[in-house]
Amino acid sequence: MTVAGDVVLQVEDLHKSFGSTEVLKGIDLSVRRGERIAILGSSGSGKSTLLRCLNVLEMPTRGRLILDGEAVGKPAAGGATRYREAELNRLRARVGMVFQQFNLFPHMTALENVMEGPLSVLGRSRAEARRTAQRHLERVGLGGKADAHPARLSGGQQQRVAIARALAMDPEVLLFDEPTSSLDPELVGEVLGVINDLSEDGRTMLLVTHELGFAYHFATRILFLHEGRILEDGPPEQVLKSPREERTRRFLDRFTAFRF
Amino acid sequence: MGYVWDFFAVARNADILLAGLGQTMLLSVCGIAVGVAIGGVLAAMRLSGRRTLSWPALAFTEFYRNTPPLVHFFWFFYGLPMAFGLTLPPFAAALAALGVQSAAFFAEVFRGGILSVETGQWEAGRALGMGRARLMRRIILPQAARRMAAPFVERSFELVKTTTLAAALAFHETIYSAMVIVTQTYRPLEVYTVVAGLFFVVLFSASQLAEWLEARGRRAGAR
Numbered sequence: 509m510t511v512a513g514d515v516v517l518q519v520e521d522l523h524k525s526f527g528s529t530e531v532l533k534g535i536d537l538s539v540r541r542g543e544r545i546a547i548l549g550s551s552g553s554g555k556s557t558l559l560r561c562l563n564v565l566e567m568p569t570r571g572r573l574i575l576d577g578e579a580v581g582k583p584a585a586g587g588a589t590r591y592r593e594a595e596l597n598r599l600r601a602r603v604g605m606v607f608q609q610f611n612l613f614p615h616m617t618a619l620e621n622v623m624e625g626p627l628s629v630l631g632r633s634r635a636e637a638r639r640t641a642q643r644h645l646e647r648v649g650l651g652g653k654a655d656a657h658p659a660r661l662s663g664g665q666q667q668r669v670a671i672a673r674a675l676a677m678d679p680e681v682l683l684f685d686e687p688t689s690s691l692d693p694e695l696v697g698e699v700l701g702v703i704n705d706l707s708e709d710g711r712t713m714l715l716v717t718h719e720l721g722f723a724y725h726f727a728t729r730i731l732f733l734h735e736g737r738i739l740e741d742g743p744p745e746q747v748l749k750s751p752r753e754e755r756t757r758r759f760l761d762r763f764t765a766f767r768f
Numbered sequence: 769m770g771y772v773w774d775f776f777a778v779a780r781n782a783d784i785l786l787a788g789l790g791q792t793m794l795l796s797v798c799g800i801a802v803g804v805a806i807g808g809v810l811a812a813m814r815l816s817g818r819r820t821l822s823w824p825a826l827a828f829t830e831f832y833r834n835t836p837p838l839v840h841f842f843w844f845f846y847g848l849p850m851a852f853g854l855t856l857p858p859f860a861a862a863l864a865a866l867g868v869q870s871a872a873f874f875a876e877v878f879r880g881g882i883l884s885v886e887t888g889q890w891e892a893g894r895a896l897g898m899g900r901a902r903l904m905r906r907i908i909l910p911q912a913a914r915r916m917a918a919p920f921v922e923r924s925f926e927l928v929k930t931t932t933l934a935a936a937l938a939f940h941e942t943i944y945s946a947m948v949i950v951t952q953t954y955r956p957l958e959v960y961t962v963v964a965g966l967f968f969v970v971l972f973s974a975s976q977l978a979e980w981l982e983a984r985g986r987r988a989g990a991r
């Protein structure tokens with residue numbers, strides 16, 4: 509059933525408005541299993557909104573979301589879709605998310621943070637949840653911090669715990685929304701390193717980032733979002749080195765304006 | 769000419785006063801229980817995101833927050849029999865008045881505590897696939913509870929002091945007992961000084977205890 513290369517996530521004509529402002533203006537996207545997609549775009553272009561629609565933290569205003577061949581929600585009048593809470597919870601359990609602000613649970617230790625999903629969503633036993641949580645913490649290099657509360661961890665460590673928490677759900681698709689943007693520069697590397705190491709699992713990942721160098725090495729595919737539309741979609745080599753669109757070139761130029 | 773204090777007049781009637789204090793405590797504890805129960809429901813209604821639920825709850829809380837408590841004591845004691853032919857004994861009437869009014873305040877405490885938890889916490893829970901009830905119980909409430917503690921204690925103290933209004937319904941709590949002693953001894957100064965002292969000792973010890981518990985909770989949270 510889980511063949512590498514088949515379509516795991518499909519988005520058709522996705523629209524999202526907040527009040528009268530349309531933020532996503534028709535996104536069509538087909539994500540194959542094992543793809544690592546970096547999403548670029550200037551501030552306000554809708555990158556976060558797109559990611560948040562993919563695990564339905566935001567309800568799309570219009571369009572279809574298909575996970576593993578199953579459409580999410582039931583069609584309703586006017587092209588809208590009706591979603592049932594239980595169905596959305598099931599979907600979110602399969603689509604993990606790592607936030608810019610980490611959002612660790614401050615009243616729990618690192619280990620308890622990672623155990624929480626398996627324990628209360630997947631219904632694992634305490635012993636089993638603990639075992640896998642410890643393994644995931646070790647994977648992100650924090651096996652020794654299991655009993656520390658988030659307040660005692662550096663930003664980089666917190667984000668690694670957040671990654672372990674998402675991994676513990678064994679999600680089919682893992683979303684990262686600017687995972688290093690609120691980190692001190694010297695902590696960015698350790699988090700990117702951990703994300704890069706996940707590549708070997710062949711897990712499908714979508715990552716919003718402003719780290720072009722990382723996107724180049726990590727991603728198998730790059731999307732450039734502009735004003736709620738996908739303007740460019742291709743392999744890193746092509747999008748970053750010879751973009752088709754003038755907009756993309758101008759965006760990229762801003763990152764390479766200062767060199768030494 | 770100096771006033772000659774005579775606290776023996778109070779000491780001789782200590783049993784009446786202490787019995788009254790006992791009734792005050794009983795009414796307080798029951799009042800808090802009723803207030804917390806109704807307040808919890810009101811807070812849930814206000815946070816439900818459904819107008820049909822949140823508006824009535826809002827109207828209820830605003831009404832009771834902005835009207836004097838004594839009115840409600842009288843209403844439940846004198847009004848209910850007239851309007852509905854339902855007669856409540858003083859304790860029940862006082863409890864009803866205290867319960868509904870403090871519910872309005874407790875509801876605000878609960879709501880404030882829950883709303884003070886960052887949206888990121890809700891999102892992190894939802895992103896794991898947690899349902900609303902579980903998310904509330906496992907993620908939001910444990911964090912909200914810590915922030916509710918201080919205002920909760922504050923409101924509870926207000927409630928304890930408000931129980932004295934039950935004296936107006938001839939309920940034998942501390943103030944009513946004090947009045948009884950005063951009519952027998954003509955020593956209002958001593959009697960009410962002792963009453964103030966009693967309330968102070970009870971509430972001050974309770975606040976020390978609450979502070980100690982809070983500090984302990986904080987330490988546990990930041991382990």
Ligand SMILES: Nc1ncnc2c1ncn2[C@@H]1O[C@H](COP(=O)(O)OP(=O)(O)OP(=O)(O)O)[C@@H](O)[C@H]1O
Nearest residue numbers: 526527531549550551552553554555556557558686
């Ligand atoms: N909940 C919301 N309510 C109203 N407007 C919103 C909401 N969320 C996002 N927006 C608006 O939608 C637009 C796109 O926001 P989004 O966060 O998706 O951009 P982004 O590409 O992630 O930007 P950034 O790089 O700054 O994170 C912005 O103009 C933003 O103000």
Ligand SMILES: [Mg+2]
Nearest residue numbers: 555556557686
């Ligand atoms: Mg964003």
